[in-house]
Amino acid sequence: MFKTILTRINQGYRTIKYPDGPAPPLPVRFRGRPKIHDSKCDSACTKCMDVCPTSALSKVDGKLQLDMGVCLFCGKCTAACPNEALEFTRDHRLACARREELIITGDSKEPVYTPQRELPAFFNKSFKMRQVSAAGCNACEADCNVLTTVGWDIGRFGLQFVASPRHSDGLAITGPVSENMRSALLTTYEAVPHPKLVLLVGSCAISGGVFKDHPETHNGAENLLPIDLYIPGCPPHPLTILDGLLKIIQRIK
Amino acid sequence: MTVETYKTLDLKNAGTANLGDVTQMSLEDFRQCIISRVKAGMRLSNMFAAKKADTFILYAVLADDNESVLSVLSCESGKSYDSMTNDCPQAHMFEREIYEQMGIMPEGHPWLKPVRFLNDNSTENKNKAKTKRPEIGRTDYFEVTGEEVHEVAVGPVHAGVIEPGHFRFQCHGERVFTLEISLGYQHRGIEKAVLAGPHKRTIHHMEALSGDTTIGHTTAYCQNIEKLSNCTPPAKALAIRNIMLELERMANHIGDLGALGADVGYLPTSSYCGAIRGDMLNITAMVCGNRFGRGIVVPGGVAWDIDEKLAQEMVERVQTTGDYAKEAIDMLWETPSVMARFQGVGALSLQTCRDIGLVGPAARACGLHIDTRQDHNFGYPYATPEAAYETHTGDVYARAYVRWLEIAESLKFVKRQLQTLPNTPIYLEPGPIMANKIAVSLTEGWRGEVCHTAITDKDGNFSSYKIVDPSFHNWFGLALALREQEISDFPLCNKSFNLSYCGFDL
Numbered sequence: 001m002f003k004t005i006l007t008r009i010n011q012g013y014r015t016i017k018y019p020d021g022p023a024p025p026l027p028v029r030f031r032g033r034p035k036i037h038d039s040k041c042d043s044a045c046t047k048c049m050d051v052c053p054t055s056a057l058s059k060v061d062g063k064l065q066l067d068m069g070v071c072l073f074c075g076k077c078t079a080a081c082p083n084e085a086l087e088f089t090r091d092h093r094l095a096c097a098r099r100e101e102l103i104i105t106g107d108s109k110e111p112v113y114t115p116q117r118e119l120p121a122f123f124n125k126s127f128k129m130r131q132v133s134a135a136g137c138n139a140c141e142a143d144c145n146v147l148t149t150v151g152w153d154i155g156r157f158g159l160q161f162v163a164s165p166r167h168s169d170g171l172a173i174t175g176p177v178s179e180n181m182r183s184a185l186l187t188t189y190e191a192v193p194h195p196k197l198v199l200l201v202g203s204c205a206i207s208g209g210v211f212k213d214h215p216e217t218h219n220g221a222e223n224l225l226p227i228d229l230y231i232p233g234c235p236p237h238p239l240t241i242l243d244g245l246l247k248i249i250q251r252i253k
Numbered sequence: 254m255t256v257e258t259y260k261t262l263d264l265k266n267a268g269t270a271n272l273g274d275v276t277q278m279s280l281e282d283f284r285q286c287i288i289s290r291v292k293a294g295m296r297l298s299n300m301f302a303a304k305k306a307d308t309f310i311l312y313a314v315l316a317d318d319n320e321s322v323l324s325v326l327s328c329e330s331g332k333s334y335d336s337m338t339n340d341c342p343q344a345h346m347f348e349r350e351i352y353e354q355m356g357i358m359p360e361g362h363p364w365l366k367p368v369r370f371l372n373d374n375s376t377e378n379k380n381k382a383k384t385k386r387p388e389i390g391r392t393d394y395f396e397v398t399g400e401e402v403h404e405v406a407v408g409p410v411h412a413g414v415i416e417p418g419h420f421r422f423q424c425h426g427e428r429v430f431t432l433e434i435s436l437g438y439q440h441r442g443i444e445k446a447v448l449a450g451p452h453k454r455t456i457h458h459m460e461a462l463s464g465d466t467t468i469g470h471t472t473a474y475c476q477n478i479e480k481l482s483n484c485t486p487p488a489k490a491l492a493i494r495n496i497m498l499e500l501e502r503m504a505n506h507i508g509d510l511g512a513l514g515a516d517v518g519y520l521p522t523s524s525y526c527g528a529i530r531g532d533m534l535n536i537t538a539m540v541c542g543n544r545f546g547r548g549i550v551v552p553g554g555v556a557w558d559i560d561e562k563l564a565q566e567m568v569e570r571v572q573t574t575g576d577y578a579k580e581a582i583d584m585l586w587e588t589p590s591v592m593a594r595f596q597g598v599g600a601l602s603l604q605t606c607r608d609i610g611l612v613g614p615a616a617r618a619c620g621l622h623i624d625t626r627q628d629h630n631f632g633y634p635y636a637t638p639e640a641a642y643e644t645h646t647g648d649v650y651a652r653a654y655v656r657w658l659e660i661a662e663s664l665k666f667v668k669r670q671l672q673t674l675p676n677t678p679i680y681l682e683p684g685p686i687m688a689n690k691i692a693v694s695l696t697e698g699w700r701g702e703v704c705h706t707a708i709t710d711k712d713g714n715f716s717s718y719k720i721v722d723p724s725f726h727n728w729f730g731l732a733l734a735l736r737e738q739e740i741s742d743f744p745l746c747n748k749s750f751n752l753s754y755c756g757f758d759l
Contacts, residue, residue, distance in 0.1 A: 003587070004521060007580055014528045027535065029542030029557065053454040072457055074548050131414040135439045137755050138416055139464030139545045145414045149527030163412035179372045180389040180438045181417055184409045210457045215373035216442035234547065235464065238531075 015153045019252050023092070023239060030237070031073045031088035034066050038106030041085035048077035048086055054203075054212055068094060068232040069102040069206040095231045095244030099222065102206070102230055113247040116228060120195055123169060124249045126158040129199070130168035130192065134185045135217060136175030139235040140202035144172060146238050147245075159245055165189075170197030170228070176204040176217035177224065189225055197228040199244065202235050209234060259286040261315070261324040266629035267476040268323065269692040272708060275312070276326045283311060283328035288340045290315050290324070296610050296623070298323065298695070298704045300347035301719040302330070302355045309357055312717075314693050314706060318628040323693050333358035343610035346725060366392050369437035369758050389438060390419050395431045397423040402430075405740060409438045416754035424740055432735040432743075434728050439758035447718040451478065451552075451686070460547050463722055463756030468494070468501045469698025470720070470756075471550035473705040476694035478552040481709060484683035488675040490554030496670050497537060497546050497555075499663040500571075502699040504533035506656040507578050509751050513653055514585060516745045517594040525581035532574040536567060554680035564671045571671070575664040582657055595650035599734035599746035602647060611730045612723045613701020614659065615750055618652040620645025625697035652749040686713040698723055700752065722756030 016024050026032070043062035049055070056070040057077060064085065066077075078086050096102060097116045133141050147154045148161060162168050165188045177185060189198070200221055203209030208219035218224060231244040246252045261276045278286065291297055299314040308329050315324040336359035338345040348359040350368045359365065370387040372378065378386060390409070397404075402425050409417035417438040423430040443458050459474040460467045472494050479486060511526020534544035541549035541557045549555050559567065585591050601611070606619035616623055644651045692707045701723030710716040731750045735743060 004584065007521065007525075007584060010580060011525045011577065027538040027542055029540070030538065031542050051453070053457050072547075073543075074457065075542075132410060133414075133416045133439075135441050135755065135758075136416065137461040137464030138753065139461070139467075139547075141414050141416065142465060143544070146527070146531055148414075149531065150524050151528040151531050161414050165410075175439075176441065178438065178440055179374050180370060180440050181409065183389075184417065184438070188410050204461075210454055210461050211441045211446075214442045214446055215375040215378075216440055216445075218374065234461075235545065237544070 014150050015156075016151060018239075018242075019246060026090050026092060026237065026239065030090050031075050032237075032240075033089050033091035033094055033111070034068065034071070034104050035087050035089050036064050036066065036104060036106045036108070037085050037087075038063055040083040041106070042083060045082075047080045047082065051076045051080045054210060063106060066104045067102060067207070068104060069099065069230060070203060070209065070212065071232065072203060072210060072234040074234075092237055092239045093243050094233060094236065094240050095229055095247060097229060099227070099230060102232055113253065115248075119197070119248070123197075124251070127170075127245075127249050128160050128162045128168045129170055129172045130165040130188060131161050131172045131174070132185050132188050134173060134175040134181040134205070134221070135178035135211070136202065136204060140174035140204070143235050143238045143241060144174070144201060147242060152238060152242060154242065154245065157246065157249060157251055159249065165191035166193065168192050169195070170199060172199045172201055173205045173221045174201045176208040176211040176214070176219065177221050178217050182218060182224070185221065186224065197248065198225050199229040199231065199248070200227055201231045201241060203232055204234075206230050206232060259326070261286070261326045264323045264325060264693055265321065266323060266625070267480055267692070267694045269480040269690050270325070272689045272691050275691055278326055278328045280328045280330055280334055283313070283326060284335065284337050286326060287313055287315065287344065288337055291341045291343055294319070295324070296612075297341070297343040297347065298702065299693070299706050299719055299721050300344065300351070301706070301717065302351045302357055303708065303717045304355065305329075309355060311351070311357075312706070314704065316629070316695070316702075318623050321629050323629070323695070325691060325693060330357055332356065333360050335360050336362040338362050342608045346729065367437065369440045371440065373442065390435055392435060394421050394433050394435075395423055397430055401425060418754050420743075422735070422740055422743075427739045427741065429735050429738050429740050429743075432732045434732050436728070436754060436757050439755040441755070441759070443759045444718055444720060447715055449714045450718075451715065456551060462720065462759070463724075463753040464545055465505055466501070466698045466700065466703065466722070466753065466756060467546045468497045468550060469696050469703045470705075470722075471546075472498060473694045473696045473703045475550055475552045476696070477692040477705055477707045478686065479683055480692045480694070481686045481690055481707065482552075482683040483687070484553055484681055486554040486681055487677040487679060489677040490679045492670055492674055493540070493555045493559055493679065494550055496559070496667050497540065497549055498696065499667045500533060500537045501546060503578075503660050503663050503667075504530050504537070505699045505751075506660050507533060507582070509748060510582050510585065510653060510656060512748050512751075513595070513649070513745065514591065516748050517591055519585070519588060519591045522581050522584050525577065529574060529578050529581060532570070532577070536570050536574065539563065539567060539570070551680070553683045554678070556680070558679050559671070559674060564674055568668055568671050571664065571667055575660075578660060582660075585653070592650065594745065595653060596646070596648060598649045598742050599738055599749060600646060600648040601730060601734050603645065605733060606647065606730070609729050609733070610726050611701075612726045613697070613699075614655045615652055615727050615730055616701065618644065618655045619647040623702075625695045625702050629695050649745055649749040688713045700724060701727065720759060722753055722759075724752040724754075724757040728752055728757060
């Protein structure tokens, strides 16, 4: 018993202070919110687009844009760019309420979250999610799971992943939605009582990500269900997911 | 017939040869060679079929762990052949898989069921008659009838944040007669997408094959590409890969040991390990910016360097994290109520382990001395702690304890590697991929042996790329471990294996 108590003292208090205190430091090499510098970008150059594995980059009227919903955040584009016209900042705030807000251009401003529709105020006190992995590779799942550990402890915000869709206020979907999971995903959605939200975690769930256009998948849940929140990344950092969840419950702006 | 009768193409790990040099046998010799060699202690690491005009070629890779040799053999096959599962149970899933993918019938297979229910939304598949289209999860299951006998069906959507799969128990009260595991929900068509490659996306497909085994799978893949393009990555690149592989192993083992604590209601270890696992993942992120090691392993070496300062910082972090882990996990072994739940539950015998071809910690927990890092290593000596084999009870306790011993060994290994990093570049650009070759590569992922086999066509593109995740071998072990156990022991047994759904479903 003494050892148990001693261990408890040694292991210390591990829960992060965020959002009341500072966010935990992100690794120096972390690749977060992309930034495009139009002034440095040669409009005729396509080097970044050529190396992008998922065609997340495109040019509209000669101006570069990046679709975070497809991006794997692999950083090949920044390595290929001769002019440093493109960079991944260490800003973890990627979540947004509309698909088009995931597209980064040279004119993109600071991310501002405004919900698509008015959400019930009681979600702000208690928001329960049923997580459905629809062909997710277990990385997004793992980083959802980690939010329930003592380090992040989302329970303190009234956030919880629950076992039954009947007990939940919405779905957090990961994975590109395989044909083999389509029916189970839709059935689970049906089982959630109204009002219900759908959150997409990871590029796969948003667009198919690295599995985009595989005939075995549905390019994410976008075309199958109404979506309330997009959290891009491959996988998104737990802090990025937390940022999205705290926005849904209006804990942060 | 003795083993020596057959001549096969013998490769070392991460070896390559001309496709024409692969031993072509008659179908009967192919069968007998596999059956007799597996009986003699070799393992069936990979078996698959490739289409050739109107017929098929069957390929097999047999691993000889004592001699560090991978034997490759092949034969021509028509639409059917005599199943070898009855004589060599290790082949059971491979034969089912080949039947599902290619339609080659293993005559006499005892339980020929779908492996992944290959489904897609292509028009070709949608136009098929409904009866010809597999419906996920619908197949024959074991049935037990009688009074007080009941069936429990779980999944695909489970009660936690976890991947989908379907489990079916035949029970008498709390007692489980059989468990059957039916997967395929995660099928994303990766092997098909890789064909005619490597493409721009191929390395990313490997990273997402099983998200928690990113380093294991990307390393196996890159070893193949490097051999096929005659590229030897610099020593430092290999050292960094090994460091990342062990960090991945420790993070997963620590997380699972914590979860095992939670499954028996022992919350201190589970709470601490949740945070400590994150600390390990964060060390991986120090190197490549991603907690799961995305982007670090690339054909030709690694994409991110570890300089002296970072190495020093990592050593300190690994040391601290290791100390926390040791303290948190040691509590398990010292708590009688935990040990009472771990010991004797979900036991597999050494014989069963050999028969079905278990790999990784699950096999070592049964007392089988296999570890790719030791048996088929490729430059960096790694010694499995001898103690890992002393706990050969094959139960939840053994699987847990072996993992703890591995964490301790990996800790030492990583620290040593970080302190003795070679002073070389980290990348050497691979040349073009050679035509008409076969390459076989193994790594020891945290769940066990990862095997990738590549075959290139006349233009140097993949005509076959066969991936075997350790889960492919081990899921059946979980099913057998549940027999005659209580159904309430399922979460505990499941977590002690913690197998990959997407690694299996591909």
